[in-house]
Amino acid sequence: MAIIKVPAAETKYGFHDDYSEGAHPRVIEAMTRTNLIQQNSYGEDDYCNEARQAILSLIGLDPAGAGLGDERPSIPKIYFTPGGTGANLLAIASHLRPHEAIISAEPGHIVGKEGGAIEATGHKVISVPAEAGKLTPSAIHEGYETAVAFAFQPRPKMVFLSNATEIGTVYTRQELEAVARVCKDMGMMLLMDGARLGAALVSEKATAGGRDDQLSLEDIYRLTDVFWIGGTKNGVLLGEAIVIKDEVFGADFPWHMKQRGQLLAKSRVLGIHFSTLLQSQEEGEGDLLFWELARHANAAAKEMSNALVGMGFQLWAETDSNQVFVIFEKDLVEELEEQFNFFVWEKLENGGLVVRLLTSWATDLEQVRRFCRLVRAWKSKGEA
Amino acid sequence: MAIIKVPAAETKYGFHDDYSEGAHPRVIEAMTRTNLIQQNSYGEDDYCNEARQAILSLIGLDPAGAGLGDERPSIPKIYFTPGGTGANLLAIASHLRPHEAIISAEPGHIVGKEGGAIEATGHKVISVPAEAGKLTPSAIHEGYETAVAFAFQPRPKMVFLSNATEIGTVYTRQELEAVARVCKDMGMMLLMDGARLGAALVSEKATAGGRDDQLSLEDIYRLTDVFWIGGTKNGVLLGEAIVIKDEVFGADFPWHMKQRGQLLAKSRVLGIHFSTLLQSQEEGEGDLLFWELARHANAAAKEMSNALVGMGFQLWAETDSNQVFVIFEKDLVEELEEQFNFFVWEKLENGGLVVRLLTSWATDLEQVRRFCRLVRAWKSKGEA
Amino acid sequence: MAIIKVPAAETKYGFHDDYSEGAHPRVIEAMTRTNLIQQNSYGEDDYCNEARQAILSLIGLDPAGAGLGDERPSIPKIYFTPGGTGANLLAIASHLRPHEAIISAEPGHIVGKEGGAIEATGHKVISVPAEAGKLTPSAIHEGYETAVAFAFQPRPKMVFLSNATEIGTVYTRQELEAVARVCKDMGMMLLMDGARLGAALVSEKATAGGRDDQLSLEDIYRLTDVFWIGGTKNGVLLGEAIVIKDEVFGADFPWHMKQRGQLLAKSRVLGIHFSTLLQSQEEGEGDLLFWELARHANAAAKEMSNALVGMGFQLWAETDSNQVFVIFEKDLVEELEEQFNFFVWEKLENGGLVVRLLTSWATDLEQVRRFCRLVRAWKSKGEA
């Protein structure tokens, strides 16, 4: 058997995605520490319950008594799935009837990034135009009207949005309030995909209006019917935490998880991941690891974004969180590809390439700077 | 946030299932060691490829060039899913057409233990009687004939079996050869659920006929169309490895994984788990960790089973692998439940209870002995 | 183009099924008479509404205002589908959530006669043993308990039965009351497949207890959550009428019909069929055509059944309605097959064949007698 490769000095560094590394060392440490303690399976372990407590606190509810057996009314049910596609298909399939559909912005993850997972559960995804990657009340309204214009067509009953969006932009509290209002007015539920929720909530954009105006997990719980907090892209090996408001749908959820192959026997792993992520760095001191990691990712993206803009490059999308979308010329891209991994998102009419650069909790700032130096060198070479 | 509980001395010890602990320390160690090495996502990482090499070697094929991009004809494709229900629903949904059905023994996992996962993909599961938990050629034949007796009923196109079975029995090579023959004769594919394949293959039963006659992974690859090697129940945190013979179905498989929410972004975790599990204990020395762990589980079950039979208790099923099914009286069960966790499988007509006791790679033999002492004490008390 | 064949004298006569002919002449006549009158599509035509009125009257409700737009609370919604499999899959898919299952007797039509239609909508069908083709409260109870014995398995939420059953037996009012009671006690809905409901309700068996005790459409509406009245097997070209109690499921039903391809553009055909079937023979005089046709079918079966029993043949099932199941020897079957079409249902251990003989509204009693003469001749030949 081949020996595990140690990364050679010349290995390319990756800004390809935010899941190239394993987990934050503290997550690994907690997992190791608790490894041999026997626990219940399928989400009824102590660690899942501790994570549930942490989430209840974060959304402003009493954590006491959290757990699968928690019978308190108006306390949401919380579950942990291995990944985001599973979280979305479960949230949708468990909340909709066969003839009901879901509205999503065109770049929505469920539209073109999840392998037809929603259609595979029998539901139509109605896509509408986005503004800066975000859903607008008018787009939702129009999508709904078009859908019901002909008799017996799939009835929109849920609205999907991602925060941060698929192009890294984030929702302000006002924007989310407006979306939630139109959903409520039209009798539709609201689902938030929080694969990058950490990055979204620590974004300067989300705090634009100042502290009082900052979008919080408490707001999100208040404004949505079901949402999930992404772990995979913010420091753990795997796992997303789903928060479900409806009592019946919430109670039935494990049946759906089992039916879709989304219920891990050793859910303890997801539990310990989230309970660690949602603890403060030093017992009781400092901010939650979850926020710290997201801040690091955003800061790395911002540094990169600012540097590139400073050199005169044009951004293809605002750098609100941990995704940088910049327009490069073909030969610059080729030169960069010799030393870095990243994703070419789109080819523009004028031949320019939209390059997507992702940063994460694990991003090495030195590599960000090396990347920028390389770009600067290429630019001055051209100007010479 | 609550502090992680350290197991107090009086905590009940569990024989409830074989996934109460985390992963074998060597698995944790490998994961920790490689944690910060950047890797490709979605199964294209180095560790998944190393695991693929290990599996190809085990089924008698040339490991060179293993990987998602492996274009060699007649080399199976190998993928890693988080859990067993996902592995089964994917194997079935990717191999059958909508009007095709799958035959399973009545106690088959897909019949009554996977939340209707197969039906949720649109396929009927035809259940037939089992003998000692195992499928027989005649049961398959009869199930097929009944299914096609009326026009346009779901056409059986695949046969499902678990090895070890859901009650811990295992197939001999002759038995599997016979089942494979009837499948071939009737134009049906054969799927083996290997959640406990390790325990099955190191079982004395599988080796009954002596070395030459031992059922091996090579045989299983030869006799089935698709099978999977269980990791979750044999030493890792999560993961099952699926081996697919058909070239077209094999190449399309990742699309199905994505569509069903079974494709982990950080598949590296599954890769490092399996590459460690399939390495020999000491680099190049001794047997594979996978076999060693299975042997420990079986040995613990055998010791417990022998002790109970020695005391005059009746087994409800043969102890071929790591599951002990024994018949206890109600008050013995109640006494045992004060100190141990286990599962009461069934209530018999005569009032006796069928108790299921599972052992695993992590089972503490001291606890097995303590359990037996408690039973013996109860028995002598009664005889006094 | 070949000329339509006129049945030659020597053509075999069929007792193969109860849908070998077209429609009763009065149905054809009504269709012809209204053929060129423009009507609304998709079930909003005058004839569907007239049929709805007729059905409401039959179940003891006020027919005034019947129609798709009928907003009266506690008035069931009524729809018309082309066939029975569509009626069943719609009734089930519109009433169950993805994780819910339906319990049926083993010989139930949805178990082995509808091509996996229910599984194709994602739901598991749990089959339980029948007594004389009928569901019993204890079988339902046991099926439920087994289904919920393991965590997160499909939760039984509906019970399916056919009246008349698939082997021609019928439910008495007491039997249906008992089944309905256990469903209610266990929180399950009850669905009745009425493909042969006419034959069931005019059966001597249903009226066994005398007039006051006769099972009526009013009882069926009271005791079930959703049921349908079969037209295809009782005098029309196609069509089944579904009666839905639940207000929400009833209102949503056309969306499901459209989604499953069960909503005919010219539903007027189904409307005129049922409005004619549910009219009295002579305007205002005599019984409904629906009952008359069913009585003819039952009488023909009874005459045949009595004759065969009189000759000493053994019935395989009671002749409660329009299906005769009798045990014949192989060579008698071969002789009969030269002049008649019928279905060989099963081969018995002792070599005897279970023959199914169906009669219908169109059965020619002369042919019934000719069939019996042939059997009698064969018998005396043997005795000679």
Added chain:
Amino acid sequence: MAIIKVPAAETKYGFHDDYSEGAHPRVIEAMTRTNLIQQNSYGEDDYCNEARQAILSLIGLDPAGAGLGDERPSIPKIYFTPGGTGANLLAIASHLRPHEAIISAEPGHIVGKEGGAIEATGHKVISVPAEAGKLTPSAIHEGYETAVAFAFQPRPKMVFLSNATEIGTVYTRQELEAVARVCKDMGMMLLMDGARLGAALVSEKATAGGRDDQLSLEDIYRLTDVFWIGGTKNGVLLGEAIVIKDEVFGADFPWHMKQRGQLLAKSRVLGIHFSTLLQSQEEGEGDLLFWELARHANAAAKEMSNALVGMGFQLWAETDSNQVFVIFEKDLVEELEEQFNFFVWEKLENGGLVVRLLTSWATDLEQVRRFCRLVRAWKSKGEA
């Protein structure tokens, strides 16, 4: 029971759709004539076989031996379904694997007129822009490229088009050849929805290039993988005839029909409908009823369209077949609605309303003229 209403003089006349009447009298006559002849069920009757013969002749193949049991290689299988949505969902679900998708023009019937029927079978419908309601090679190409740009997204494997399109336009032979070529080049199958195929093939547009260039059923069979001939909208009570090229998919088709509730017990009705529709008016004389009825529908639309254009109204779509799309002012629409039924398709920015006027085999030309007189009167009134 209410008496069937005779249409009062003042009843509004309908141009709302092409299925407001029953069937052509010759269809009713044939059905009546054969009504009591016993036939096999589920599509194995003489009439379905005669219709199969007629269709084979029309696509240039030897009709001899047509029938369900027809084992000749390279002879397509032909089936009859009650309606168009069923025909489409069956054609798609029987030809695609779970991870495969279908491309359709945005106005395609499967996109927004079939209640999410395709998604309900698990498949994603990828919609692309249309030109005059028609698919173009470039739109197909772009739709394909976008779909496969991200890993593991639903793979386009089939292309859907309707001829005539949903807005009444039709494909020329050149256009269909071009679409078929791009499908072939990209490894996709081609499905043609022929709900209004009669109207499309007798359209002046289809014959634009003169006889040698006319698009024929023979061409359609040659250029598509599966297509269906619409009966419901061209003279029968119900029924569409599906022609399937692939031998395996063709042979399996009845299983899919049964599973989706699309297989009528009395398929004889569909058989006699199509065998009559595909016979010449007088035995052996004149053109097929199918073509004659379509010509009447188109002629009525053309007369209406020409008259409206003559008055200076603007068409919203070309009147290639039996659908007239014209732009009217709101108050004209209100005046017309007092005497006619029709569908308001869309509201334009400028306040104008797009009105859809459908003609059919049954359209009364006098009513067409009365409609035009009313429009003319309104116009002159305005000009006065």
